[in-house]
Amino acid sequence: MHEGPATREMLELVLAHAGGRRVRVIRLRLGPLAGMVPECVELYFEQMSKGTVAEGATLVFEPEAVEVTCRGCGERRGIDDASRTHVMEALAAGCTCGAADLSVTAGAAFYLTSIEV
Ligand SMILES: [Zn+2]
Numbered sequence: 001m002h003e004g005p006a007t008r009e010m011l012e013l014v015l016a017h018a019g020g021r022r023v024r025v026i027r028l029r030l031g032p033l034a035g036m037v038p039e040c041v042e043l044y045f046e047q048m049s050k051g052t053v054a055e056g057a058t059l060v061f062e063p064e065a066v067e068v069t070c071r072g073c074g075e076r077r078g079i080d081d082a083s084r085t086h087v088m089e090a091l092a093a094g095c096t097c098g099a100a101d102l103s104v105t106a107g108a109a110f111y112l113t114s115i116e117v
Contacts, residue, residue, distance in 0.1 A: 003036050006110055007044035013112050014054050023054040025116035031064035031107040032082040057115075066107030072099025082107060 014026055030036060038061045049055045066082040068090055069075070075097065079090055087104065094100040 003040040003044050006036060007041050008048055010041075010110075010112055011045065011048050011052070011054060014057075014115055015052055017112075017115055018053050018117055020053060021117040023057040023115055023117055025058050025060060026054070027060045027062055027113045027115070029064050029109045029111050029113050030061045031109040032066060033084070033087065033104065033108040034110040035108075036110050062113060064107055064109045067105050068102045069105040070095035070097060070099050071101040071103060073097040076105065079107075 010026075010028065014023055028041075030038065030041075038059075041061075042059055045054075045057075045059060049057065066079040066087055068077050068079065068087070070077075072095060075095060077090070079087055087107070091102050091104070095102060
C-alpha cells in the first residue's frame with residue numbers, strides 16, 4: 001500500500017499548478033499494475049486536501065492499457081485482461097519470435113495528467 005505517499009506527492013503537484021486557484025477536477029493516469037486502488041487514493045486525497053484549494057475536487061482516473069515489449073524483436077503487445085496473473089502468463093509465454101525476454105512497458109503508471117481550476 002503506497003497510496004498515501006503517492007497521493008501526497010500528487011496533491012503537492014496539484015497545489016503547485018493551481019497557484020492558489022480553486023481546483024475542480026484532477027485527472028490522473030492510473031495503470032492496473034501501479035498497485036494503487038482508486039478508492040484508497042480518493043480517501044487519502046479527501047483527508048490530505050482538507051483546508052487547501054483542492055478540497056472537494058473530483059478525481060478522474062484515466063486507465064492506462066497494459067503493454068509488454070519483446071526485448072528480442074521489439075514487438076509490442078497490448079494485454080486486454082490486465083489482471084496480474086494474466087500479465088504474468090503473457091510474460092511467461094514469451095514472444096512469437098522465440099525470445100523469452102519480455103518486459104512490461106506500460107500499465108504501471110500513476111501520474112497527474114491535468115487539472116481544471
Ligand atoms: Zn520477439
